[in-house]
Each structure stands twice: as structure tokens, then as C-alpha cells.
Amino acid sequence: MDTMVTEVKQSKYYSIILDCTPSVSHQEQMPVVIRTVKMDKKPEIKEHFxxxxxxxxxxxxxxxxxxxxxxxxxxxxxxxxxxQSYDNSANMKGRNKGVQARLLEKNPRALYVPCGAHSLNLMISDAATASIDATSYFGTVQKLYNLFSASPQRWAILKHYVTVALKTWSDTRWESCINSIEPVRYQASNIREALLKVREVSGPLTKVEAKSLAEEVGSYRFIICTVIWYDILHIVNHVSKLLQSPKMQLDVSVDLLTKAKTSLTNYRRIGFTSAQVSAKDMCEEMNVEAKKRD
Incomplete structure (x- = not known):
């Protein structure tokens, strides 16, 4: 810690990066990262936790x-x-009583810059169609993982039908979201067959749950949600990974975010048509009707 503090003082000027995340013990924790430019033979951007x-x-x-x-x-x-950089919540970015406003009162030069990852989150919300309920959709994806992972026998059945196993997801990590969707996007038919197999060999409660999930995975609504979310998160995840590079430059970051915004805007305009085609192909593979349920 002393070494990091010394480097911050040597650089003199710095920016601060913050975020709030609840821990497993249900305490609100705020990691503090200080970003500096080390002026050596070659300027080097450094981040100190x-x-x-x-x-x-x-x-x-x-x-x-x-x-x-x-x-x-x-x-x-x-x-x-x-x-100063953090998420887009009111208590952080609020112009009157948020953290940025209170720090600006004490230091008008501490300019606020929204966190790139959370800004991409806003782009996603804007690009996704209103019919997609994210909480409901990802809740179903999590139920799929929970059903199979709760029993070694069920997990073995899943592995028999799929080549890429289901994964759990976290609402704080974009990469975990796309990793949880990928098996469903490309192996929905196989996952549905695994669910039907679980229904055959399980007790009454698991039988009901497996049947319900099989019906949901085979529904046009769920399938088109899968296609759209995968397409959107694929764009976001690519940019997010690049932005995490310690050697990322500001002008390149701006260019990446601009291109991501353009891609999401274009997807909102024309992406739904291509998503419908992909969803209908998936329905045909599962031999289910490609239409919304009442």
C-alpha cells in the first residue's frame, strides 16, 4: 500500500474510480481504484487498488x-x-446531491466521467425491444442451470445431449451473461431434449419443473429473446474486454464506444428482422410452432 501511495503522490494528479457491490455477507462494499500516469521514459497509465x-x-x-x-x-x-468515474445511479452521478456533485463542490477540477461498462448497460436497455423482460428471461436461464446442477444424474444427462454445458450468470459481470446464453443460443434443441429426459426419470416435483422449462425453451418468445440478447451482449462483451486492457488509450476507447453505440442503434433498426429468421430456424429444429403464445 505504501508503494502505491508513493507512486500516486509522485504522479501528483490522479482520477478515482468507484463502484458499490453487495458482498456475500450482504454488506455494501465500495472498491477504490486510483488511476495515475507515471511519467518515466515512456508515460505509463497505472491503476492502484x-x-x-x-x-x-x-x-x-x-x-x-x-x-x-x-x-x-x-x-x-x-x-x-x-x-471521478463510477456508475449511473442517482446517488453516484446525481448533479445535486450525488457523489460527483459533492466532490465537485470541494474540487471543481475533479471532472465526472461515466463508467464505460455501465454506459454500455444503458445502450443495451435502449436497444432491446420492450417485449423482452430481462429479469424473467435470465431467471429462466438460471433455472435451467439450477435444475441440472442440483443433481449429478441430471448433469450427466445434460452432458450427454450438449457439447457446451450450461453456466450460471452474475448480474454484475457482462461476460457471465453471454456465457450463460451461448449454450441456449446454439443448443436449445439439445437442452430441451435433456429436459424431456429428466422428466422421464425424475420424481413428481422435478418432473413438473422439467416439463415447464422444456415448454419455455421451446416457446417462440424465449427463443427470440435468446437470439436478441446473444446478439446484443456479443457486441457489448467484445468492447468490454478491449476496454479492460491496461494499455487502452483514451482515443481508442472513445472510438470503440462510438462503434458499439452505432452497432446497437443499427441492430435496433434492422436486427429484429434477422433475429426472427434465426428464431424460426431454431423452432423448426425443435419442431415447434414459430409464433407467440397467448
């Missing part, structure tokens, strides 16, 4: 006070901060 802060209050006042207290403990001057 300064630890987790437990946030008992998630208001703009509570979080900003916590940040200032941490910087004071590290003997890092807030007046040298030149940037």
Missing part, C-alpha cells in the same frame, strides 16, 4: 464522506484529483 470500503450509508453524502475519509487516511490530496 486501494482496498474495499464498507458503506453503511449509500446516500451521496455518506459515500462522498467515506471517499474523502479514505483519501485523508492515505494522505492523498483531494485537490489533486482530476477525474
Amino acid at each position: 486501494m482496498g474495499f470500503l464498507v458503506a453503511s450509508e449509500t446516500t451521496g453524502l455518506g459515500l462522498s464522506s467515506l471517499i474523502i475519509k479514505k483519501l485523508t487516511e492515505l494522505n492523498i490530496l483531494l485537490e489533486d484529483c482530476r477525474g
Whole structure:
């Protein structure tokens, strides 16, 4: 820690990156990352993880006070901060009472920049059609994983039918979302067959659940949701991975985000037609009718 603090002070100016995430113990934790430019023979962008802060209050006042207290403990001057970046929630980015507003009151040069990953989240919400209920859809994907992973026998049945196993997903990591969808996108028919097999060999409760999931996986609504979400997350995940590179440059980042926004805008305009074609092909493979259920 002392070495990192020394490097921050040597660089003088810095930006601060924050986010709030509930831990497994249900405490709101805020990781603190300080970004600097090390001026050596060749300028080098460095990010220093300064630890987790437990946030008992998630208001703009509570979080900003916590940040200032941490910087004071590290003997890092807030007046040298030149940037602040975090998610798009009101308590963080709020212009009146959010963290950005409260830090700007103390240092007008600490300009706010939205987190790229959360900004991509907003693009997704804008590009997805209104008929797609993300919570319901990903809830079904998670139920598929839970059903098979709860029993070695069921998992063996799944492995017999598919080449890429189902995966769980996390609502804080975009890559886990696309990884959970990929098996369903390209092996929906096989997963449905595995569910029907589970129904044959299981007890009453599991039999009902397997039948219900088999019907859902074979529905046109679920299939077209799968195609659309996979297409959208594929665009987002590609950019997200590139942005995580420690050598990423600002102009390249802006270009990547601009292209991603253009791709999502184009998908909203013409992507649904191609998604319908793919969904109908998947329905034909499963021998189910390609139409919405009432």
C-alpha cells in the first residue's frame, strides 16, 4: 500500500474510480481504484487498488464522506484529483446531491466521467425491444442451470445431449451473461431434449419443473429473446474486454464506444428482422410452432 501511495503522490494528479457491490455477507462494499500516469521514459497509465470500503450509508453524502475519509487516511490530496468515474445511479452521478456533485463542490477540477461498462448497460436497455423482460428471461436461464446442477444424474444427462454445458450468470459481470446464453443460443434443441429426459426419470416435483422449462425453451418468445440478447451482449462483451486492457488509450476507447453505440442503434433498426429468421430456424429444429403464445 505504501508503494502505491508513493507512486500516486509522485504522479501528483490522479482520477478515482468507484463502484458499490453487495458482498456475500450482504454488506455494501465500495472498491477504490486510483488511476495515475507515471511519467518515466515512456508515460505509463497505472491503476492502484486501494482496498474495499464498507458503506453503511449509500446516500451521496455518506459515500462522498467515506471517499474523502479514505483519501485523508492515505494522505492523498483531494485537490489533486482530476477525474471521478463510477456508475449511473442517482446517488453516484446525481448533479445535486450525488457523489460527483459533492466532490465537485470541494474540487471543481475533479471532472465526472461515466463508467464505460455501465454506459454500455444503458445502450443495451435502449436497444432491446420492450417485449423482452430481462429479469424473467435470465431467471429462466438460471433455472435451467439450477435444475441440472442440483443433481449429478441430471448433469450427466445434460452432458450427454450438449457439447457446451450450461453456466450460471452474475448480474454484475457482462461476460457471465453471454456465457450463460451461448449454450441456449446454439443448443436449445439439445437442452430441451435433456429436459424431456429428466422428466422421464425424475420424481413428481422435478418432473413438473422439467416439463415447464422444456415448454419455455421451446416457446417462440424465449427463443427470440435468446437470439436478441446473444446478439446484443456479443457486441457489448467484445468492447468490454478491449476496454479492460491496461494499455487502452483514451482515443481508442472513445472510438470503440462510438462503434458499439452505432452497432446497437443499427441492430435496433434492422436486427429484429434477422433475429426472427434465426428464431424460426431454431423452432423448426425443435419442431415447434414459430409464433407467440397467448
